[in-house]
Amino acid sequence: MIKKNIATNELGDVFNPSTGDSFSTNAVAAGILTHMREGKSIAAIKKIMLETYDADAAMIEKDLDDFIHTLKEYNLLAPVN
């Protein structure tokens, strides 16, 4: 899940106070971040996306995996216990 100190807003702005890095995300990514903040699991987020967007499950899964990989790469995710 996303680190507790990472600041996000509904416009898709992301700020990491530990590194000073800031990022802009699009509306879909902003929605995913909001769900993560609310503590939803990846499976639950995937289900919401399937219901929201007109895309097949494989594509949504791939895009979501890519996005999570990017978050990990930028050190925005908390380590999994």
Added chain:
Amino acid sequence: MKQIVVAITGLNAIDSPGPGVAVARAIREGFERPVRIIGLAYENLEPGIYMEGICDKTYQISYPAAGPEILFSHLKAIHEKEGLDLIIPNFDSEIPNFIALSDRLHSIGIRTFMPTAEMFAARDKQRLYAFGLEHGFKVPRDQLINHVGALESAGQTLGYPLVVKGKFYEAVVAHTLEQAQKAFFAISGKWGLPIIVQEFIPGTEINIAALGDGSGNTISAIPMKKLYITDKGKAWAGITIEDDVLIQLAQKFIKATQWRGGFELEVMRHSSGDSYIMEINPRFPAWIYLTAGAGQNQPASLVKMALGENVKAFTEYDAGKLFIRYAWDMIVDVSRFQHFTATGEL
């Protein structure tokens, strides 16, 4: 309420700026009593002399090379007119003179809040590696050299790229022996010998502005990541970051040296996560106003401590506050310039 009179140096708000203007601005904003700020300038084109709302009056003083006696006679004359309560020197090169004079200044009623000569010497660029070894700080390896011929063996020992540094200011990253030789001549011609040749550490540049109380306690420490760096290596924009490791680094330094006053740690955060101390500046940095913007006004706190007030250590600040420096053309009538040039006062 009695007005406090504070004298500051470092009014050269240029592309490689002195901290004076930022120090004055922070004091005016964070000190709860009326304050009169007296500028002490070396040259007649230092912008802080002419800027509105910075100095109430500015006097020209002698260059550091003239020594402490001439400086004392200037300060005494200014004190007789202005009744100085405190002086905050803001240049590395002038601080030894002010340290040498601190008892005499105190005897005529002028306070300072500076490190001792021993603290000042401990963090000297020329001794930094030994300082790191002694106190357990990561510091890049270095060599002091007094002639250009020594660069070749320094390069073999430290590898390329390496950093060629002046004893007071300036640093150049050299990727070849030829580049290092060019930097050696350019920097030694300006700042003299020795030249410091330092191992190059790649990473993210982070500076920490901090304030020690002289008894080993940290009153404030604010880390700032450089976002935009000028060709002189100065931060033109930066952002406060939240990082306990960096705060602990400043605390450890203050505890080890019992540092009294403001200082700046220049840190390189290597990709391995290790933080290397690249340099320790014995005074506030030019970006010090950011500490006020982030909730820990270090210059105002220093004034309070110098006046004997009990200042509690700050515990919180805002991460994510940016400073963005800018250039601004002031229009100044020549008569003001002439007045300062002719009389040494404005």
